[in-house]
Amino acid sequence: MNKKRAENRTRYYIREQAEKRGWNLQHPSRGGDCLEEQEIVDYFQDIGLGLDRPDFIFAINGMPTIVIEAKNTTDKINQAIAESIDYAEKINSNSHYKIKCAVGAAGEENHGFIVEVRYLCGDVWKPLLSNGYEITTIPSKREIDIALLADDATTNVEVPSVVEFIDAAIELSKILRMAKVEAPLRPKVIGALTLALYQGNIDTSQNNALDSINRLLEQAINESVDLASEKKIRLTESLRLLGADYHRLNPYIAKIVHLLHSLNIKSVLQTDTDFLGLFYEAFLRYGYDNNSLGIVFTPRHITRFCVEMCNVKPTDKVVDMACGTGGFLVAAFDKMMSAAHGPKAIQKVKRSLFGFDTNPTIWALATLNMFFRGDGKSHIENQSCFDESAKSSVLDSCSKAFLNPPFSQEGEPERDFINSSMAALEPEGLLAVVVKAGIFADDDNKNWRNEFTRNHTRVVVPL
Secondary structure: OHHHHHHHHHHHHHHHHHHHOOOOOOOHHHOOOEEEHHHHHHHOOOOOOOOOOOOEEEEEOOEEEEEEEEEOOHHHHHHHHHHHHHHHHHHHHHOOOOOOEEEEEEEEOOOEEEEEEEEEEOOEEEEOEEOOEEOOOOOOHHHHHHHHHHOOOEOOOOOOOHHHHHHHHHHHHHHHHHOOOOHHHHHHHHHHHHHHHHHOOOOOOOOOHHHHHHHHHHHHHHOOOOOOHHHHHHHHHHHOOOOHHHHOOHHHHHHHHHHHHOOOHHHHHOOOOOHHHHHHHHHHHHOOOHHHHOOOOOOHHHHHHHHHHOOOOOOOOEEEOOOOOOHHHHHHHHHHHHHOOOHHHHHHHHOOEEEEOOOHHHHHHHHHHHHHHOOOOOEEEOOOOOOHHHHHHHOOOEEEEEEOOOOOEOOEOHHHHHHHHHHOEEEEEEEEEOOOHHHHOOHHHHHHHHHHHHHOOOOOOOO
């Protein structure tokens, strides 16, 4: 009875993930795609199965397409996928239906859930791949359609939906709170885990997990051909999970890894999607108090709007004097790369984006954000834009600047960041800045405003 109840939790997880991935969980007679164990033979009377049946069959256009088997602990994932394949082969041998996709799911709430997907390629069941990496969650209908067309055990992974990112961010926040990881350290954990998974497979056993993460992230950083040695050292130091605060994570790392796998992280990181930015956007907005790190969150539709408004081109040189996790720089990089033709133009773009942030963790996240985009050179500095060395490196040479300045803080009001950005621009350069309207209306800013409008042209865009 306990085993059956535990497997029911895995079935609930399968339903939840399938619905997020676009499957209609209604019975096919009501226009849906899903049949559960006790419904399969009644609906497909000629399917060739006896009393022993899989936990689910998903149908596309009324035809059985995916077999799914659930198990109650993660160590039974091999059994789950083996039984799923066995059911598929029975159907293929005893009926006119052809099942090409078998899915195994195993786990429970405390340690997370594992999903493996196999595709029948000829006579061999192979892992279903996208961008060279295995699909690690319930495949979407579109991914299955593409796999069936290609028929070579490959597909094109779909980027997780906003709902999937938000749900994962909230769940991750809960896990980190249970692990008693202090709030300012949590974004660092995400960055370290993401980079480690980008590099390879994390050993999730409690005695080895942290060492595995640190080893993988260091390998990823050291293998970068563009990052300077000094930055490699600083980035490694900023992301490495060392000390008692992180040792409390050990029992939870497997669950976090399984959570990230539910977003197909390895495959998605190989696309042109800003995975880290999307995930951090959800995490900072819904699963974390971003004020505790002084982050000013800029939604991506705003960063893209500003980049479009300024008509950023591959020939531009772009700066963000308070870049945070790099939202404006990512938007500019995407725009510039989409219009860059040829290797020389691409290399020029990679040399033409600059950013500054004083918080080592935030600097590391911004550097990672650009790293995952393909900007390995990463001219993002862990220093204040008001430092003399920072000013000299970009002063008078940028054509476009973007800014969402930090909340007013002692000695560094928003207007100082605006002045610093303007000083970095060449004549006829453009700055797009997101600020409260009060900066151009409050009496406290009157003298600055008069000086600013006397020397610069201002365009106010209502949002």
